[in-house]
Amino acid sequence: MEGEELKQQELQVKKYIRKSRYTKKKERKSKLSQEVQAHKQKISEIRHLEKDFICAICLQYICCSTSTKCGHAFCETCLTEYELLFDKCLVCDASIKNQEIRSCFLLDNLIQEFIERNHPSELQNFNKRKAECIQQRQKKQIQDWQIGTKIDIRDSNNIWCVGIISRIQPNKNNQAQNVVVCYVNNLNIQEELPCASSRLAPFGLYTSRKDIPHYNNCQNSSELVILLPTISDNVPQKLFIQ
Ligand SMILES: [Zn+2]
Ligand SMILES: [Zn+2]
Numbered sequence: 001m002e003g004e005e006l007k008q009q010e011l012q013v014k015k016y017i018r019k020s021r022y023t024k025k026k027e028r029k030s031k032l033s034q035e036v037q038a039h040k041q042k043i044s045e046i047r048h049l050e051k052d053f054i055c056a057i058c059l060q061y062i063c064c065s066t067s068t069k070c071g072h073a074f075c076e077t078c079l080t081e082y083e084l085l086f087d088k089c090l091v092c093d094a095s096i097k098n099q100e101i102r103s104c105f106l107l108d109n110l111i112q113e114f115i116e117r118n119h120p121s122e123l124q125n126f127n128k129r130k131a132e133c134i135q136q137r138q139k140k141q142i143q144d145w146q147i148g149t150k151i152d153i154r155d156s157n158n159i160w161c162v163g164i165i166s167r168i169q170p171n172k173n174n175q176a177q178n179v180v181v182c183y184v185n186n187l188n189i190q191e192e193l194p195c196a197s198s199r200l201a202p203f204g205l206y207t208s209r210k211d212i213p214h215y216n217n218c219q220n221s222s223e224l225v226i227l228l229p230t231i232s233d234n235v236p237q238k239l240f241i242q
Contacts, residue, residue, distance in 0.1 A: 075129070076136075166180050168180075
């Protein structure tokens with residue numbers, strides 16, 4: 001009997017070992033598959049993030065991000081140049097007329113961290129582009145706010161016009177906060193804008209450019225003519241706005 005009992009016990013132990021090995025193997029397998037799944041998820045997330053981090057205009061990582069009214073993000077430099085010629089969002093076709101530039105610092109940080117972690121070799125180019133954007137931004141700032149000074153002002157049709165500062169509203173610290181600007185081509189129209197508005201720029205920055213649309217000096221104010229830039233020497237294409 002004793003021998004029989006011992007045999008039974010041995011069998012139980014063997015069964016137990018085999019079972020525990022099997023469970024361990026199973027656990028290991030499921031852990032591995034979990035890891036594989038997590039990794040796959042990571043790859044898809046990276047791909048997904050990468051897609052969202054790319055500017056649709058320059059097809060590079062969004063640098064100094066700005067968002068449009070419809071919520072799409074582009075590089076500040078790209079969007080500033082793009083809206084000189086177009087008034088619809090490149091991604092969704094929504095109107096981007098008469099909008100202010102809105103920076104998104106959270107997106108900037110996410111993209112910077114993403115490049116540092118995943119594409120460190122891209123960092124140098126990214127930082128160079130960032131420095132260029134900051135330089136452009138400074139060029140666009142009006143330093144001297146004085147009544148009678150000419151400035152560039154972008155009207156509600158996204159066309160840069162020459163304006164004259166007719167009134168300055170200071171803040172508590174006696175710094176210019178808001179300005180009233182008269183349009184030189186139509187002195188009856190004036191607009192009040194915050195000094196920080198992206199629709200204002202130093203005189204000549206945009207109005208002296210030949211590669212962007214301008215109003216033609218026309219007598220009939222109900223029919224505005226915009227001269228669009230042309231690549232060839234052909235007569236500029238004319239666009240009539242009623
Ligand atoms: Zn861009
Ligand atoms: Zn859009």
